[in-house]
Amino acid sequence: QVRLVEAGGGLVQAGGSLRLSCAASGDAFNSYAMGWFRQAPGKNREFVATVSGSGVNTHYADSVKGRFTISRDNAKNAVYLQMNGLKPEDTAVYYCTGHFFGSNWSGVLRADVSPDYWGQGTQVTVSS
DSSP: OOOEEEEOOEEEETTOOEEEEEEEOSSOGGGEEEEEEEEOTTSOOEEEEEEOTTSOOEEEOTTTTTTEEEEEETTTTEEEEEEOSOOGGGOEEEEEEEEEOTTOTTOOOOTTSOOSEEOOOEEEEEEO
């Protein structure tokens, strides 16, 4: 079991930056692939980014590639999402997610599979 708590959302102008953080409780944090999903008003939830348990492997949605960076600090049980060049279409509730991979420290989340663990979400609003 792991509990996820996000922080760092807010209101920013287009072109600006925000850094989301996610604190995870529980043991063996590096046994979990972590990621971020988001849901905009009236739209389905969508995959944003994922990082493997080791922190080496990452994968991004095409819509954020080159603008967002996911990272993790296993010593602090934390995962981060650095968002640069924000656009109004990035406005959404952002969710920190995790899925147990055990000893497969290179595995990442799949965009089409809902991870087992979700945070409560943090609102990101980008004004034009």
